[in-house]
Amino acid sequence: MIRSLNLFALTEEVVPMIKNPFLEECDKVLSYKACLRYDFPASIVVFLLALPLCLGIALASGAPLFSGLIAGIVGGLVVATIGGSALGVSGPSAGLAVIMFAAIQELGFDAVLLAIVLAGVLQIIMGSVGAGVIGYYFPSAVVTGMLSGIGIIIFLKQIPHAVGYDMDYEGDMSFFQSDDHTTLTELGYMFESIAPGAVVISLVCLGILLLWETEWIKQFHFRQWMHGALVAVFAGVLLNHLFMLVWPEWVLSDSHLVLLPVAETWTDMGHFFTWPDFSQINNPAIYQVAVTIAIVASLESLLCVEAIDKLDPYKRVTSNNRELRAQGIGNICSGLLGGLAMTQLILRSSANIQSGGRTKMSAILQGSFLLVFVLLLPDLVNQVPLASLAAVLIVVGYKLARPSLFKSMYEVGNYHFIPFVATVIGLIFSDMLMGIAIGMGFALFFILLENLKVGYHLHEQPQLNKTIITLSENVSFLNKSNILHLLSNFPKNTNVVIDATHAKYIDYDVYEVIRNFEIEAQRKHINLIIQNLRGFGFLRPVERALPFTKETQQALTPDNALEILQAGNNRFVNSLKDKRNLLEQVNESIEGQFPIAIILSCIDSRTSAEFVFDQGLGDVFSVRVAGNVVNGDILGSMEYACQVSGAKLVVVLGHTHCGAIKGACDGTDLGNLTGLLTKIQPAVESVKQGRLALKSCSHGSLEDKVAERNVEIMVEQIKERSALLRNLQVSGDIDIVGAMYNIETGKVQF
Known part of the structure; x- marks a missing residue:
């Protein structure tokens, strides 16, 4: 029975099985016990921030205030426990x-x-079928813009709360507010109702938070257990109590404090809970709302996961599918208990990171604190001024949108900076989803622009009047215009190479343009070479070149071997090459090697025979010595290659601008090199006497003419000094040829 596999679920199961010593050591460092001293204070900060946010969002939703707290408690105790995010808060x-x-x-x-x-339930299904992969398709510029935009919104939204103007509810992230004002106009209206006590508290709290960031305070050990945000909140509570004693007119009223619902008895507590109306199960409108909530909540959670993973100093990667399933279970629990719908939240999650949280224990603890204080100690929490929380959030917002981030995004380039800025502006003047949509629109536009350029890579060789066009892996119809314009503008009598070796997809329109250019190239006398154009659509991979086997080697004639080397050199000259896996070639030739030729070449670093002839491992024997001269050892190697290993061709490969030839022409005297150069002297004397090589270039330099003549002499010496090779040539089993490699053009002339 064939069983289908869920790729995303399979990945989640396999990854934990991979053992990595560094990760195991990192896990020890990030254990719950070791990180408790960081997670505990961070959880208190997030708990204090969560209280007014939960209440404010419940108020804005038109729901009972306690429903927001239920969602916050479930987010901490349920979602954080079973979810995959180490630092996310729901x-x-x-x-x-x-x-x-x-x-x-x-x-x-x-x-x-x-x-x-x-x-x-829908979110659990989405996570189970791998819908979390959607989260990986949000561009980095958009995610970074979302973080910065939210940072600016938090900064602007908290300024009115910092001066005691609390008309808009805590947690509102929209530009158009429920009080008929906007984020910007609220900054003007706040001057109509400034509370001096709130201003003093927020300024003192800001001072404490800034002090906590200095190097002076960082030297004290207590800073690890006592976070600046905690000190700021407690300072706000103490200042308000001080006002009661010294300046009663500055005391903050209940509207400027956290205001939890207080139950006088346990019976009253039961009234805070509401149960779902299951009698509406057949109402179609219920399902429409459920689908809307599932989609919006899932998108917000996936965006938050991407953003928080980016902020995570340990760069842990959250499983999107696991997080979707956890959010689904959380929403089921919240709905059954009378709580609001929930998502993972950027504001609280980023505050968790900035407060020093390291593991999911900080989110679990903040959920526990919510439960304990809401049920048992609401009066204690109701003493916390909103102004002190506003100071904490102002610092959080600034860190999310610090100016250096804008500078670094600008330095990356316009294709990333413009979507980043568009996302920021979209978030500020609308809401999160609309801002993301605007940023995605700009990002997609620039992705299309980038795609116009990456359909091919251009390499021009002006000295050879040659242009090499290497097609990319994906060549879509978006690239048609650029490719058509490029091909149409080639002048007559040029050399053009189109290499489609690496292409995996070629749109039919582009394929048609290339085929039409073949006809135009003939008319314009353009020397056109097309490599591995295998059709259009999704293309089969180019077959890899394998080493020669005994059967394929023995089936070759010397002329066939020569043609293979010539074809390989043509690829080399045109910056083309056969597709090879060198390790695979090593493995394929373990049982034996069957090269088609032995090539005697110079030690010059520019004349590697395997590269010049585009051959792989096991394809040719390579013998290298300065000046490509012949001696007894080299002749023995050639005899082994041809008689024992079955090589079909002996090649003596000289090259232009040869240092050994120049040394022989100049009469260089240098240790053992002198003896080697004497083997080249016959060629030097021959050229000086006017006896050039048969295919000598009449306008070449003295050194190049000597190099050509030296190749001829070495071929003659091989035939004279090795009866075995001479007989093999006479019988037609091998051939012995000379060749010259031009290091300027890469061309080999046989």
Whole structure:
């Protein structure tokens, strides 16, 4: 029975099995016990921030205030425990507030709770089928822009709260606010109602937070256990109590403090919980709301996962599918208990990171604190000023949108900077999803522009009047215009190479342009070479070249071997090469080698025979010595190659601008080199006497003419000094040829 495999689920199962000593050591460092001293203070900071945010979002959703707290508690105790994010914090989302408000007005809160439960079921299904992969398709510039945009929004939104103007609810991230103001106009209206006590508290808290970032305070050990945000919040509480004693007119009223609902008895506590109305299960409107919540909540969570993984100092990678399933279970629990729909939240998650959180224990602890203080100690929490929390969030916002980040994004280039800025502006003047949509639009536009350029790579060789066009792996119809313009503008009598070896997909329109250019090239006398153009659409891979076997070697004639070397040199000259896997060639030739030729060449670093003839491992014997001269050892090697290993061709390969030839012409005297150069002297004397090589270039330099004549003499010596090779040539089993390699053009002339 053939069983289908879920690739994403398979990846999640396999990755934990991979053993890596560094990761295991890192896991020890990031154990819950070792990180508790960092997670504990971070959890208190996130807990204090979560309280007003949960209440504010519940208020904006038109739901009971306690429903926001339930979602925050479930997000900490359930989602953080089973989710894959190490630093993510989940709870009610401002992005869902508008959806929740409209649904509650139409269907009632009890029915919406049922929709939240169904949305959770849909999220579990989405995570199980691998829909979390969507999160990997958000460009980095957009994710970074989202973080910076949210940072600016947090900064601007908290300024009114810092001066005691609390008309807009905590957690509102939209430009157009529920109080009919906007984020920017609110900064003007706040001057109508400034609370001096709130201003003093926020300034003192900001001073503490800035002090905590200095090198002076970092030297003290207590800083590891006592985070600046905690000190700032406690300072705000103490200052408000001080105002009661010294300046009563500066005391903050209840509207400027965290305001948890307080139950007088356990019976009253039961009234805070609401249960889903399952009688609405057949109502089609419920399913419409459930689908909307599931999609929006999943997108927000995936975006947050990408953003928080980017902020994670340990660069851990969260499983998107696992997080979707965890969010689904969290929404089911929240809906059953009377809580709002939830997502992973950037504001609280980034505050968790900036407060020093290292593992998911910080999110779990903040959920525990929410539960304990909401049920048992609400009066204690209700003493926390919103101004002190605003100071903490102002610092969080600044760190998310620090100016250096804008500078670094600008330095990356416009293709990343413009989508980044578009996302920031979109978030500030709309909401998160609209801002992301705007950023994605710009990012896709620039991706298309980039795609216009990456359809091919151009390499021009002006001295050879040659242009080499290497097609990319994916050549789409977007590249048609550029390729058509490029091919149409080639002048007459040029050399053009089109290499499609690496292409995996070629659009039919582009394929048609190339085939039409073949006809135009003939008319314009363009020397056109097309390599591995295998059709259009998705292309089969180019077959890899394998070493010669005994059968393929023996089937060759010397002329065939020569043609193979000539074809290889033509590829080399045109910057082409056969597709090879060298390790595979090594493995294929373990049982034996069957090269087709033995090539005697110079030691010059520019004359490697395997490269010049585009041959792989096991294809040719290579003998190298200065001046490509012949001696007894080399003759013995040639005899072995031809008689024992079956090589079909002996090649003596000289080259232009040869240092050994120049040394012989100049009469260089240098140790053992002198004896070697004497073997070249016959060629020097021959050229000086006017006896040039048969294929000598009449306008070449003295050294090049000597190199050509030296090749001829070495070929003659091989035939004279080795009866074995001479007889093999006479019988037609091998051939012995000379060749000259031009290091300027790469061309080999036989």
